[in-house]
Amino acid sequence: MNGLTLPWLPPVMGPGNTAAPAVVYFDDFVASDGYAANGSDGIASETANVAQFHLTLVDGATDAGETIVISDAEPGGVLAITTNDADDDSMNLQLNGEAFQVNADRDLYFATRLKVNDADTVDWFVGLANTATDVLGSAVDLIGFGSSNGSGAMENAASANIFAWLEGTGMAADSDTDTASDLADDTFVELSFHLRGASVAEFFVNGNKAVTNSNSDVMLAAGDDLTLTIAMANQSSAASTMEIDYILVAQERG
Numbered sequence: 422m423n424g425l426t427l428p429w430l431p432p433v434m435g436p437g438n439t440a441a442p443a444v445v446y447f448d449d450f451v452a453s454d455g456y457a458a459n460g461s462d463g464i465a466s467e468t469a470n471v472a473q474f475h476l477t478l479v480d481g482a483t484d485a486g487e488t489i490v491i492s493d494a495e496p497g498g499v500l501a502i503t504t505n506d507a508d509d510d511s512m513n514l515q516l517n518g519e520a521f522q523v524n525a526d527r528d529l530y531f532a533t534r535l536k537v538n539d540a541d542t543v544d545w546f547v548g549l550a551n552t553a554t555d556v557l558g559s560a561v562d563l564i565g566f567g568s569s570n571g572s573g574a575m576e577n578a579a580s581a582n583i584f585a586w587l588e589g590t591g592m593a594a595d596s597d598t599d600t601a602s603d604l605a606d607d608t609f610v611e612l613s614f615h616l617r618g619a620s621v622a623e624f625f626v627n628g629n630k631a632v633t634n635s636n637s638d639v640m641l642a643a644g645d646d647l648t649l650t651i652a653m654a655n656q657s658s659a660a661s662t663m664e665i666d667y668i669l670v671a672q673e674r675g
Contacts, residue, residue: 443674444520444521444671445670446649446668446669446671447671448667448668449498449666450491450666451498474517474651475516475517478505479509486505486660487505487510487512488503489501489502489512495664497666498666499664500664501662502514502662502663505655507658508655509654510654510655511653512651512652512654513650514650515550515553515651516648517648519648520648522646522647523616523641523643523645524643524675525618525620525643526673526675527673528617528673529549529615529672529673530613531548531549531564531669531670532611532613532668532669533547534611534666535547535612535665535666536607536609537653537661538606538607538662539606539661542657543654543661543663544567544653545557545567545652546565546651547565547566547651547665547668548563548565548566548586548650549563550564550565551563551645551648555652556650556652557569562641562646563589564588564616564641565614566584567583567652568583568584583599583602583604583626584599585634587634587640587641596634598634600624600626609664609666611626611628612624619640619642619643620635621633622635651665
């Protein structure tokens with residue numbers, strides 16, 4: 422999948438088959454109750470530990486135009502996340518808890534397929550990060566993909582570029598490496614990474630290895646706790662939409 426080879430069998434197997442134990446999150450987004458502002462009946466809630474994801478949103482005009490829905494226009498199950506329509510309006514979603522931890526003896530895998538409506542006018546990140554209400558601006562530990570022409574923890578020159586991101590409190594220098602691939606408007610791209618223990622991170626775009634980071638100065642530290650994170654912010658006065666086909670996070674269990 423996406424250039425990754427998982428070291429275990431699928432969860433549904435015939436009699437007598439065994440699978441190496443793993444901690445797995447997977448969602449194909451074929452069904453969801455969407456966004457409930459402070460309720461428990463949605464995929465995301467502004468109240469922590471209520472729904473699946475904790476949502477922090479910025480709505481500059483307070484006109485409540487943001488939505489999180491299953492798309493009616495895409496086959497196979499697609500989660501559509503739409504911000505409000507003011508500059509710097511944002512959506513920050515994090516899976517409640519921090520179920521994944523960097524470990525020298527346990528490989529970690531991530532894969533997703535996504536697109537955005539306008540690649541030049543949205544800052545975004547998908548991957549794993551520490552719990553933070555503004556991952557684009559203030560996350561201290563993260564690994565994944567994104568692009569941001571704003572200010573804060575994640576910043577680079579062009580929003581359409583896809584960057585491989587590594588940031589950590591124990592790192593001598595943060596790493597934002599251009600994958601040499603760009604987002605195109607309304608066009609799906611497959612993104613994945615393989616964190617080999619706490620020493621090597623490999624990033625793939627559309628199944629092709631794009632970046633390998635094995636520099637000990639720019640690597641997450643063993644013991645860093647992380648959770649699945651989706652973040653996006655407007656860089657224009659028009660609403661931004663990210664559509665996600667699926668997300669997989671899997672880590673070997675000790």
